[in-house]
Structures are given as structure tokens and as C-alpha cells.
Amino acid sequence: MQFHYVAAQPNGKVVEGNLEAQHPSEVLEQLAMGGLRPISIKAIRSFDTERRKGLFGSTITVVDKVFLTKYLALMLRVGTDLFQAINILIADFDKPAVKSFLIEVRTTLEKGKPFYVTFAKYPDFFSPVFVSLIKAGEASGNLENIFNDLSFALEKERELRSRIKAALVYPVILLVASMLVMFFLVAIALPKISAVFETAGIDPPFFSKVVFWIGDFLGGNLILILVLMVGGGIFSTVYFRKTSVGRILIARASHRIPVLKNVLKRIALQRFASTLSSLMKAGLPILESLEISADAVGDEEIKSALLRVSREGIAKGVTIGEAFKREEVFPRVVTNLIAIGERAGHVEDILKTLSDFYETEIDASIKTLVAFLEPMLLLFIGITIGTIALSVIVPVYQLIGKF
Template identity: 30%
Template sequence: MADKAGISNTLFLWKGTDRKGNKVKGKSMASNELIVRAELRRQGIVPSRIKKQTSGFLKGNAKIKPADIAIFSRQLATMLGAGIPLVQAFEIIATGHENFAMQKLIASIKSDVEGGSALAEALAKHQLYFDDLFVNLVEAGEQAGALETLLEKIATYKEKTEAIKNKIKKALTYPAAIIVVAFVVTIILLIFVIPAFEDLFQGFGADLPAFTRMVIDLSQFLRNQGWYIAIIGTAAIYTFFYFKKRSRRMRHFIDRATLKMPIIGSILQKAAIARYARTLSTMFSAGVPLIEALESVAGATGNIVYENGVLRMKDEVATGQRLQQSMENTGLFPNMVVQMIAVGEESGSLDEMSAKVADFYEEDVDNAVDSLSSLLEPMIMAILGILVGGLVIAMYLPIFKMGAVI
């Protein structure tokens, strides 16, 4: 309920004079200007100007990204470490943030904390941005009186997991973009350029080469049936993503299939293991019990196959089985990882060994992605050259043939 109220509130900018006559300014979240004015007077501030925060074209449309949450965690940890009170830290972070949506989020959290809520409780109202892992770690930090330390761990965790995600996304986005461009260029040539050559060839009065005839037939097919293909293709893509988003079984099938893909599957597997190990290390070092930690770790792997595997591990550990044995039972973890976790369990340093596993696989993912990029770039350019070059050759074959006859 409080979250809904926070969303309906507006962010106001204000300027005024405090009890000592100093000029002050700031931001407040409220449903209207009268509430802001009353709150400022209660604080001993005489407002000279109050206005709604205008979002601007870009800022108003900007969404809150995981990177924003990582930066927020780092800034908050730094300010608490410098001895700045929590509420004042929120004000400073919000003032320096250019993302209007992030400003509103921080102002809403600040309002809840000022109202007496614990930070973990205030964050839990915004589950879209702060997952159970984040909230649990903050709660552990508040209870242990080590909020600054836990926020540092959260920031490091978020930064590293986002770095892996962005690395993989960047590696896959470039080839995907090139393939899309190649596809669009090919369609444009077939629909708009090939017909001009077709009209020219009709005046030759001779049989066309088989390759040229095939390209012209494809061009005619696209011109006649292109709309149907586009509609069916769009519907198929929409249906795919619709069921992927809503069907856990569909997501499991897709994630399992991607893990079996050559090269890319290996990278995704390593990334899932890195996230598993990094999350486990962060949770365990914060004093979160293993079974409770595995609950959060499952959702952080980024792959439903690993998520289901970790949830099975949690159930087995709850019955008294060792973590190392439960990992081995899933068949999802390489022997090296299982052995390192076993050493961590034996020596009482599970968090440290998990961190070492995460470091190893994060570096491995970096190297694998760089190698994949180096491999894909020339392959994609070759495919693009074959597509466009093939169409050009198909159109000039009859001209070369006629020239040879003459």
C-alpha cells in the first residue's frame, strides 16, 4: 500500500531559509505542494520557492537499470563509511542523480526511513529493483550493525554480475545486429533491385542461368507473399516470447537448449556458475544460513536449469546432505568446482572458496567472450559478403553470358 502511495507522489524542488538565515535547497516527495510547505516549516525552513520536478524528454523516459542500483549501493556504502547519516545520504544521492525515476525511488525510500521503517523494510517495498537477496543482505547488515560493510559487498556483487551480463550481451549483440542488417539488405535487394534486372533480362530472349532464375523466382515469391510471411513471422516471434515469459516449462526447454549450443552454451554455463559462486560467497560471508542463502542463489544464476538444480540442492542440504554432494548430484557443476567447494566446507572457508571459483569463472567468461568475438566477426562478414555478392553475381551472369556469345 505504501508503495502505491509512493508511486503516486510527486518530487518537488524547493529553496528556502533555515533558522540561522542560511540559504538551503533540496527535494521532497509528497502528493502536493501544501504538504511540502508544511513539512519544511516543521523543520524550521521558510520556503521561498517550491516547484514540481520536471522530468525532461530523456530523463522522464529513463528506466531504472541494474547498473543504477549497483551505483546506488556503492554511493550509499561510501557515504555511510564517511559518517554521513542515512537520510542525508539519500538526499545527496538523489540530488546528484540525473535519472528522474531513480530520484523518485530514492525519495520514496527516504520517506519510509524517515517514517521509522528499517532500510530493509523500505527496500522490500520496491521488489522490482531490490530482490530478496539485496533485502536479506541489508537486513543482515542492519541487525549486525555492519550496514556499510554489507552494502560494499552488495555493490561489489552487483558490479561483477552486471559486468558478466553486459560482456555476454555485448558479444551477442554485435553479430545479431550484423545478421539483421544482412537480412534487411538482402530483402531490399530482392524486392526492389532484382525486379529492375528482371525487366532487363526479358528483352534478352534467351534462357537465364539456373542461379539467376532461382534468385528471380525468390524475388517474385517475396513480392507476392511477403506480407503473409511478415505477418506469420511477427505472430510466431510474439508467440514465442509470450510463452517464454509466462511458461516455466518453455523457459526450461530454451535454457537447456542454449546450454547445449556449441561455444555459446559453454559461455552461458560458465556465467551461471560464476553467478552461483559469487552470490553464494556474498550471502555466506554476510552470515546468512546456507539453506536460506541457496534460496537466493537459485534465482541469481540467470538460467532456469541451474535455478532448478540449486533448489534441489537446497532441499538435499536441508535433509543433512553436504553441499558438495548435492552439487555433484545435479550434474551441472564441473569436478573442479565441486572439489573447491568441498575444500571450503572442510576448512570452514566456504565464502572464500566460492569467491575464488567466481573469480576464476568470471575471468574465464571474459576470455571466452573475447575469443568468440574474434571468431564471429570474420565469419559474419564472410556470410554477409556471400549473401550480397551472390545476388550481384546472379544478376550479372546473364550479361556475362550474352557478352561471351557476342
């Protein structure tokens, strides 16, 4: 494990650094061999340790990455060297996971390894696009501009996610509230009402019996059902978000819903255009850029098309524009503009324009989705509550008729 030490030289000058050791006593020995008098020694928690502390591990969020890239770009712009910039960030960051990660980055630099190596170790937090851009920037000596582009792209991604979440807040609240009300009616109120009819000797219609049976079942197994719901929710979250099979199943199911399919396709096209533009602008070869972009789009159909463009098109001498025109998954406006950009020698600029265009289209698609969801939810709620009400009203009239 690693230890951070503060020690004094024979002339009284205080120095600090990190050492690899199995025990603090080994650190003391190494300092003594170097003629240093230890002032303090502290074990450094690794990033992996911080990740395992919580239930789902401590994370580096999009906001953390925006902060990192923005401040690194700023410090490099004013002439701060990379190692010093990392030290400043370590001192500024309070979040344990980020601080541990930055300490690991600093250790990597101290060992003479490339800057991108530590980022590449954690693909759950840093995508291949992120790592490839840093690698390209480090190789070209253009890290400042790369960090600027990354912070801008991450900020736009964060804003897009925020807009999607904000647009879906009302439908989700409406759905959850209505489900709770219906669960209360069916599981708590209906069993009591059905007991009244049973006591009065009323034989309700068949559909009323079905509704009352559902109510009796839910009311009699309330704790078991709640446990199953919570367990099912946790399992679904882990399975569908953490496993590749689960993500593929969710993607396939989502693409069977026409309105949702349009939103997801536009998000994938925006991500493709933005990613490929950034990679080409950073100087990566077109074939490598396409391979990385294919993994980043999050849509199996577009991913397959991009891989064919790379491997069966451009790699065999076909022009970029012609290779894209072979793939029907891409709208005509995309393939035509890419062909025009290729002839003009500005493919990355055209892709940036397409990214901005699809960002606007995503907003319009989300509004259409919400406009579709709201009446559908209200219709579902109305039909369900109407069925419950009817199952109660008919036996009530039968009861009144007895008097």
C-alpha cells in the same frame, strides 16, 4: 500523494519535510495546525510515475546502482547516518527516476520502516540478492560492508557485460552490414536485372528463377516487409525479454548451440558462486542463501540443481559438499573445492575463488565463440552472394550467346 514543503517556525527557523495529502490545501492546513508558515510546497513525483513517463519506463541502471552503493558505503564509513546520506544523494542525483526512488526511501525511513522495504518493492530493478544483502546488513548493523560488497559485485557485473558486448560488436556489425547489402541486392537490384532478361526473352535456369522470384516479391512488398520487420523486432524484444515464457524459450534455444552453451553455463556458474559467497558472507543461513542464489543464476538446470541441494540434501542433514557432489551439472572442480571449503570452514572464500576463476573462463569462452562466429558469418555471406551472382551470370551468358 506526497508533497515536499519548506516552512518557517514562529521563531524564524526554516524547516522542511514531506507530508501525505490529496491536495496542496490539505498541506497548508497541516502546516497551519503545526504553527508553521509555508514558504514553498511542491508535489513529489513517485518512482512509479517516473517509470511510466517513457516508452519503456525510466530505469535505474547498473551504473546508477554502483553509484548509489559506493557513495552510501563511503558516507557510512565517515560517520554519516543513513537518513542524512539519503538526503545528500537526493540533492546530488539529477536523474528523475533515481531521485524519486530515493525520496521514497527517505519517506519509508521517516515512517520507521526498515531500509530494505522500498528496494523490495521494485524487483525489476533490485534483485532478491540485492534486497537480501541489504536486509542482512541492516539487521546486523553492517550496512557499510554490505554496500562495499554490492558496489564491487555490481562493478564486476558491469565490466563483464561490457566485455561481452565489446567482443560481439564486430560479428554483429558484420551480420547487419551483410544483411543490408544482401537485402539491397535481392530487393532492389535483382528485380531490375530480371526485367532485362525477361525483355530479352531469356529463359533462365530454375535456381535463377527462384532467386529472381524472391527478389520480385521483396521488391514489390518492400514497405510491408519493413513494417513487419520493425514490428517483429519490437514484439520479440518485449516478449522474449519481459515474459518468463519468452525467457525460457530463448534459454532453451541458446543451450542447443554447443559453443554458446559453454559460455552461458560458465556465466551461470560464476553468478552462482559470486551470489552464494556474498549471501553467506553477509550471514544469511545456507538454505536461504541457496534458494536466493537459485533464482539469480539464470540457468534452469543449475537452478533446479541448487534447489535439490537445499531441499533434498542439506535440509535433510546431508553435508554441503556431499549434496553438491550428487548433482552432475556442477563440474568436479566445483564440488571438490566446496567440500574442501566446508571441512576448513571457509565455504564463502572458496566460492569467491571459484567466482574469480569462472570470470576468467568466461573471457576465454567468449573469445572462442567470436572465433567460431566470424568464419561462419563469412561463409554464410559468401554462399549467399555467390548464389545471387551465379543466378545472374548464367542468364548473362545465355544473353551473350544470342548475339
